[in-house]
Amino acid sequence: MKLLAGNSNPPLAKAVADYLEIPLVKASVKRFADEEIFVEVHENVRGQDMFVLQSTSYPANDNMMELLIMIDALRRASAKRITAVVPYFGYARQDRKPGPRTPISAKLVANLITQAGADRVLTMDLHAGQIQGFFDIPTDNLWAAPVMAADIQARYDTDKITIVSPDVGGVVRARSLAKRLDNAPLAIVDKRRERAGESEVMNIIGEVEDRVCILVDDIVDSGGTLCNAAAAMREQGAKQVMAYCTHGVLSGAAEARIDKSDLTELVVTDSIMHEDIKDDGKIRRLTIAPLFGEAISRIADESSVSSLFD
Numbered sequence: 001m002k003l004l005a006g007n008s009n010p011p012l013a014k015a016v017a018d019y020l021e022i023p024l025v026k027a028s029v030k031r032f033a034d035e036e037i038f039v040e041v042h043e044n045v046r047g048q049d050m051f052v053l054q055s056t057s058y059p060a061n062d063n064m065m066e067l068l069i070m071i072d073a074l075r076r077a078s079a080k081r082i083t084a085v086v087p088y089f090g091y092a093r094q095d096r097k098p099g100p101r102t103p104i105s106a107k108l109v110a111n112l113i114t115q116a117g118a119d120r121v122l123t124m125d126l127h128a129g130q131i132q133g134f135f136d137i138p139t140d141n142l143w144a145a146p147v148m149a150a151d152i153q154a155r156y157d158t159d160k161i162t163i164v165s166p167d168v169g170g171v172v173r174a175r176s177l178a179k180r181l182d183n184a185p186l187a188i189v190d191k192r193r194e195r196a197g198e199s200e201v202m203n204i205i206g207e208v209e210d211r212v213c214i215l216v217d218d219i220v221d222s223g224g225t226l227c228n229a230a231a232a233m234r235e236q237g238a239k240q241v242m243a244y245c246t247h248g249v250l251s252g253a254a255e256a257r258i259d260k261s262d263l264t265e266l267v268v269t270d271s272i273m274h275e276d277i278k279d280d281g282k283i284r285r286l287t288i289a290p291l292f293g294e295a296i297s298r299i300a301d302e303s304s305v306s307s308l309f310d
């Protein structure tokens with residue numbers, strides 16, 4: 001087994017390599033003057049079980065292209081099997097046609113990864129579980145829930161917490177985390193525009209008064225969803241509001257918005273690298289390196305990955 005990393009998240013790649021006690025494959029990923037990407041693998045990979053780690057996070061298109069080119073280089077170098085390890089699968093929110101003449105880009109990206117030569121995919125908390133079916137190759141979709149649950153149990157009294165889904169679409173994810181926390185009660189934020197042109201009303205289904213509320217989501221991008229939900233919950237008497245999100249996309253002014261919000265803390269995983277997040281702000285990171293390291297090791301050994309979540 002060998003592990004090759006792109007440029008999207010070197011600290012995570014190193015942590016996964018350390019977990020597996022293997023060095024990263026020596027390779028260089030360069031840019032030509034016109035920004036074309038060139039990949040060169042500097043060691044023999046013939047007949048190897050190759051894992052290529054690359055999140056397709058910002059800059060999404062460059063990181064995606066780098067992943068495709070790395071897979072192509074490995075295929076042409078006669079690797080025996082290639083697993084695309086994509087902790088954050090970008091374009092996942094484009095998983096259906098929102099209107100006529102629009103693309104389903106998540107499917108296109110799945111096709112590109114497959115056509116480049118990947119034999120399997122390892123990812124985490126896909127925006128929608130069905131995206132697994134966009135691939136016609138085996139796809140393991142890990143969950144950050146056990147990592148989050150362990151962190152929550154170490155910090156909060158589970159009798160006092162309520163797990164909250166910030167929208168109706170996230171209920172399954174929130175329920176699965178609540179189950180791991182002694183079946184903590186669940187609440188749901190239901191955003192509704194009563195009439196066209198009127199501002200959105202936040203209805204909260206479930207009890208949040210005097211509760212320590214933990215919002216759970218797969219992605220935090222602008223931070224708008226979480227900050228608005230936190231404000232609505234505080235208005236309804238929540239004692240404290242925290243958020244746990246797998247993928248910290250954190251575009252634009254997200255960090256500043258979160259720092260100014262009613263959230264006490266936002267916890268994200270290191271599926272996406274951010275070098276510029278302040279240490280004294282409200283955002284804290286959890287590592288998913290051991291989870292990915294263990295999943296890679298099990299795939300290489302042909303042993304069960306799902307039992308990681310029993």
Ligand code: R5P
Binds near residue numbers: 170218221224225
């Ligand atoms: C939407 O369905 C996702 O699960 C997230 O809630 C959304 O992407 C978060 O975006 P933002 O932080 O920009 O509100």
